[in-house]
Amino acid sequence: MIHARGLVQTFHTGRGKQKTEVRAVDGVDLDVEEGEVVAFLGPNGAGKTTTLRMLVTLLKPTAGTATVAGYDVVKESAQVRRSIGYVSQTGGAFSGAFAGDEVVDHGMLYGMSRADAVRRGQQLFDELQLEGLWRRMCKNMSGGQKRRLDIVMGLIHDPTLVFLDEPTTGLDPQARANLWGHIADLRRERGATVFLTTHYLDEADALADRIVIIDRGRIVASDTADNLKTQVNGDLVDLEVAPGQVSTAADKLRAIAEHVEVAGSHVSGRVRRAGRAVPALLRDLDAAGVTLESVEVHRPTLDDVFLTLTGRSLRDAEAGTGKPEDDEATAAERDDSLEGAAR
Numbered sequence: 001m002i003h004a005r006g007l008v009q010t011f012h013t014g015r016g017k018q019k020t021e022v023r024a025v026d027g028v029d030l031d032v033e034e035g036e037v038v039a040f041l042g043p044n045g046a047g048k049t050t051t052l053r054m055l056v057t058l059l060k061p062t063a064g065t066a067t068v069a070g071y072d073v074v075k076e077s078a079q080v081r082r083s084i085g086y087v088s089q090t091g092g093a094f095s096g097a098f099a100g101d102e103v104v105d106h107g108m109l110y111g112m113s114r115a116d117a118v119r120r121g122q123q124l125f126d127e128l129q130l131e132g133l134w135r136r137m138c139k140n141m142s143g144g145q146k147r148r149l150d151i152v153m154g155l156i157h158d159p160t161l162v163f164l165d166e167p168t169t170g171l172d173p174q175a176r177a178n179l180w181g182h183i184a185d186l187r188r189e190r191g192a193t194v195f196l197t198t199h200y201l202d203e204a205d206a207l208a209d210r211i212v213i214i215d216r217g218r219i220v221a222s223d224t225a226d227n228l229k230t231q232v233n234g235d236l237v238d239l240e241v242a243p244g245q246v247s248t249a250a251d252k253l254r255a256i257a258e259h260v261e262v263a264g265s266h267v268s269g270r271v272r273r274a275g276r277a278v279p280a281l282l283r284d285l286d287a288a289g290v291t292l293e294s295v296e297v298h299r300p301t302l303d304d305v306f307l308t309l310t311g312r313s314l315r316d317a318e319a320g321t322g323k324p325e326d327d328e329a330t331a332a333e334r335d336d337s338l339e340g341a342a343r
């Protein structure tokens with residue numbers, strides 16, 4: 001359904017001596033098969049949106065090739081556009097028009113009859129909890145309602161290949177869960193292929209058959225969430241101990257763990273197969289007279305995967321709320337703060 005080879009996108013910013021080249025996407029290969037739900041995960045500024053915009057024909061690749069639904073994104077862009085649904089990060093419908101009219105116009109752009117567009121649009125309004133808002137002006141809708149309206153517009157013509165750019169950013173937890181259900185239905189009921197970008201690790205984990213991780217314009221991993229997690233070196237064991245016993249506990253943990261760290265009264269480290277190692281550790285600590293306040297064992301998360309692969313944390317990026325398209329300064333600043341925080 002989606003096949004990309006060596007996709008590159010460079011942007012030029014600044015003037016004169018300040019002129020710099022940003023290699024936003026730096027040789028991306030991608031294969032998404034029919035019926036797959038693939039999450040494209042990465043921190044702010046990693047190149048997710050730029051890759052997506054090349055695939056949906058809004059941006060011509062600087063180098064490389066891609067076919068989407070069997071059509072070349074450069075030579076057959078009209079056919080690509082007809083074959084897909086696309087929900088951009090910023091959305092489109094913010095006008096003084098009625099929400100329902102925007103949706104119907106959008107459906108008719110794709111060749112639907114007015115009656116079909118009204119019927120399908122009203123059905124999607126119900127499914128995405130926009131009941132009663134058909135005759136509300138778009139500009140008077142809340143942020144979450146606008147986001148759901150964007151999604152109605154992306155799905156109005158029943159595409160079997162859907163690109164969603166951070167679909168749940170700005171939605172409250174209930175609306176997010178509802179949209180997850182809807183995305184799962186798209187595949188289950190209609191066999192749709194879904195390619196979505198996200199900062200949310202739990203979203204990628206819950207929804208996707210496969211997770212593709214991008215960092216600094218390059219793909220650093222592509223696998224199921226489970227397989228990715230097995231790449232991380234063991235489970236995290238976190239001990240909380242009584243004051244004055246931190247260094248003894250750290251010594252004991254070091255005997256079986258890697259990357260042992262101390263923070264306040266907590267001592268943590270990575271242990272292979274913690275379920276087997278922890279009972280002996282507890283006996284050891286007891287024998288050394290260490291009083292334990294608590295013990296926690298955490299299975300690896302996708303954040304750990306990202307950290308293992310890149311040496312940096314994804315967690316800061318999770319708090320991101322998206323950025324306006326073409327806002328280079330914002331993305332560049334976020335890049336800096338992400339790296340700063342991870343150091």
Ligand SMILES: Nc1ncnc2c1ncn2[C@@H]1O[C@H](COP(=O)(O)OP(=O)(O)OP(=O)(O)O)[C@@H](O)[C@H]1O
Pocket residue numbers: 011012013022023024025042043044045046047048049050051199320322323326327328329331332335
């Ligand atoms: N129009 C543009 N002009 C200049 N630089 C750009 C432009 N669009 C994106 N960039 C830069 O390209 C890099 C990748 O941006 P992109 O928006 O693809 O990242 P992203 O992974 O989607 O990030 P986010 O999660 O914040 O949306 C960033 O460094 C960004 O500043």
